[in-house]
Amino acid sequence: MINLTVNGKKKSFKGPAFTRLIDVLREEFRLTGTKEGCGEGECGACTVLLDGEPVNSCLIPACSADGRKVETVESLGAPEKLSRLQESFLRCGGAQCGICTPGMLMSAHSHLKSGGKTDDKSVRTALAGNLCRCTGYQDIVKSVIGAAKKRSRTK
Amino acid sequence: MRGDPRSMTVLSPRSAAEAVALLAKNSGALPLAGGTDLMVIWNLGLLNGKVVVDLSGVAEWKKISVAKTSVKIGSLATHAQIQKHPVIRAKFPLLVSACAEVGAAQIQNRGTLGGNIANASPAGDTFPPLSVYEAVVHCVGPHGKRAVPIHEIFAGVKKTHLKPGELIEAIELPLPLKAPTRALFRKVGTRAAQSISKTMFAGQLWLGKDGTVSDARLSFGSLAPTVKRLRAAERFLNGRKLDAAAAAGAAALLTDDVSPIDDIRSTRVYRLEVSRNLLVQFLEGRQR
Numbered sequence: 001m002i003n004l005t006v007n008g009k010k011k012s013f014k015g016p017a018f019t020r021l022i023d024v025l026r027e028e029f030r031l032t033g034t035k036e037g038c039g040e041g042e043c044g045a046c047t048v049l050l051d052g053e054p055v056n057s058c059l060i061p062a063c064s065a066d067g068r069k070v071e072t073v074e075s076l077g078a079p080e081k082l083s084r085l086q087e088s089f090l091r092c093g094g095a096q097c098g099i100c101t102p103g104m105l106m107s108a109h110s111h112l113k114s115g116g117k118t119d120d121k122s123v124r125t126a127l128a129g130n131l132c133r134c135t136g137y138q139d140i141v142k143s144v145i146g147a148a149k150k151r152s153r154t155k
Numbered sequence: 156m157r158g159d160p161r162s163m164t165v166l167s168p169r170s171a172a173e174a175v176a177l178l179a180k181n182s183g184a185l186p187l188a189g190g191t192d193l194m195v196i197w198n199l200g201l202l203n204g205k206v207v208v209d210l211s212g213v214a215e216w217k218k219i220s221v222a223k224t225s226v227k228i229g230s231l232a233t234h235a236q237i238q239k240h241p242v243i244r245a246k247f248p249l250l251v252s253a254c255a256e257v258g259a260a261q262i263q264n265r266g267t268l269g270g271n272i273a274n275a276s277p278a279g280d281t282f283p284p285l286s287v288y289e290a291v292v293h294c295v296g297p298h299g300k301r302a303v304p305i306h307e308i309f310a311g312v313k314k315t316h317l318k319p320g321e322l323i324e325a326i327e328l329p330l331p332l333k334a335p336t337r338a339l340f341r342k343v344g345t346r347a348a349q350s351i352s353k354t355m356f357a358g359q360l361w362l363g364k365d366g367t368v369s370d371a372r373l374s375f376g377s378l379a380p381t382v383k384r385l386r387a388a389e390r391f392l393n394g395r396k397l398d399a400a401a402a403a404g405a406a407a408l409l410t411d412d413v414s415p416i417d418d419i420r421s422t423r424v425y426r427l428e429v430s431r432n433l434l435v436q437f438l439e440g441r442q443r
Contacts (some may be wrong), residue, residue: 016160017167018207020194023160040195042349044261053235053264059194062267063165064187064211107260128348129259 007075022057035071044130047103073102094143096134118148157196163194188270230323242386249284252340270325285358296321309381335359353421364419378413386396387411402438406431
């Protein structure tokens, strides 16, 4: 049995130990916010935080995550109460088709939470493992910087 | 066909000794470190039915330790962990630069130095720095431990000289006696992140007071089946006054040590041209 703390809640998984983390999250725990894009660690759509750090959940078998803390996009906000970062994506047009968005949000969330710099270059580096094939990156970067600004104003 | 988790047998050792014992008992089992290479192949359905030894519980191989004359990086230390280590940042900046250019954050947080070596890609980003730092790979197997210089660990494309049942436990970097006059790591790919290199350079250069070369260590990745030290160019430069002619002379000797090919990422001609330019820029001190 594999034990995980997912979005603050203790969960266990009794299926095959080599099931990918993304499949455990989506199929078993019904947390379908996390998306699968390429399935080979290139696109970052499946990004979740493992012990606070962004990782590709398509490249992690459940056994390797045993006992660890997982955060998915569902931990950020709910439709009726979005997080500051999610609101900023909405306001700045940082999402179009939406497949890359959960991964973008998790990478950006991890970057801002760990006190990462909020200039254009630092944000682009933090999001380098997340590919977007429709909006381009301009508005996504703007969304992240916008959320950081708002955060510092409301502190 | 996709990877089928039900077809897999997972063994989860809790210590290094247990990992070695389990691997010895299960010939053909696949050691799993960060999984950034293995899981890609598994997702394609190419490893179904295999036994995997999941090393994620082997805590002793995740540590980086500093001794008087060397730094030992546990084989399971991640690229992210290596980048943050203060002594590695101070003494082995080219390795830090290389780790920062492996994939992007998600891969750097999972991929390990030992896994990178065991995977033995011709384009392994950390290899040119490990080569110029003259790293030693510490292996452990059913018949004991041995230390292998980095250049003797690679056997070819995706092949190492690790013996059956052998695992990498650490990578040791001797601390430099004297900081180089200049050093450079450059990866050239299609884009900055997530790309596999077309060519990749690491160099360290020590100049005497009179401007002659007292030592040069130059390495390229992606230009041969394994990482290559430019032995001919290094010999040529040693003791020579470093001017434009010397730089051009060293660049002319590039193909004594490397043999790039045409493949999906680049061509032999492009790789040689860019690599010569990188080398000349570095030797003339014009690097960005």
